[in-house]
Amino acid sequence: MTRRIEMRCTGCGSTDVRRDASAEWDPEVQDWVVVDTYDQSWCNSDKCDGADCFTEPFDIDTGEELREPPGSFEYIPKVEADALWAAEREKWVAECAARKERKKHEQHIGKIEKTLAAAHLPCGSN
Ligand SMILES: [Zn+2]
Structure with a gap:
């Protein structure tokens, strides 16, 4: 129905x-x-x-009361849709935190590369 x-x-x-x-x-x-x-x-x-x-x-x-769940235009009970949206938000937050952590890690590696490059200058270059 x-x-x-x-x-x-x-x-x-x-x-x-x-x-x-x-x-x-x-x-x-x-x-x-x-x-x-x-x-x-x-x-x-x-x-x-x-x-x-x-x-x-x-x-x-x-x-x-009804709502649309993530990724669908078909109405379902609001309680169920709210739970799905909360799970979706948690996923987004986790993905955002992982991206930030990855960026921080890449910046740290970049600093180490610069430090190592500065410490190992070829002979006679300064
Ligand atoms: Zn009214």
């Missing part, structure tokens, strides 16, 4: 949200058809009164 999703305003939780979109005329349908949506959203609830908002996806049937 395909998950059914609803978008809710992060400010008030309303599903009465809208998003900017681009449409093209479809001669078969005889109407404008949405071909793309943009990030700009607003909420028409009484509380938000048309103000710009952010939206978050929820499962219509279970009410569970």
Whole structure:
């Protein structure tokens, strides 16, 4: 079964949200058809009164908050997505630390090379 999703305003939780979109005329349908949506959203609830908002996806049937996991556009439960993002962040941090350590090591080797080169000048060169 395909998950059914609803978008809710992060400010008030309303599903009465809208998003900017681009449409093209479809001669078969005889109407404008949405071909793309943009990030700009607003909420028409009484509380938000048309103000710009952010939206978050929820499962219509279970009410569970959803998110996209790393490397996918398919929504999964937020708790699972958060765990995958945390693991991804840990991986990035470890990779960054390894790069820094490698660079530090290369700089240290460079210093040793200079020191050795200076200590072993060919005879008569100074
Ligand atoms: Zn709202």
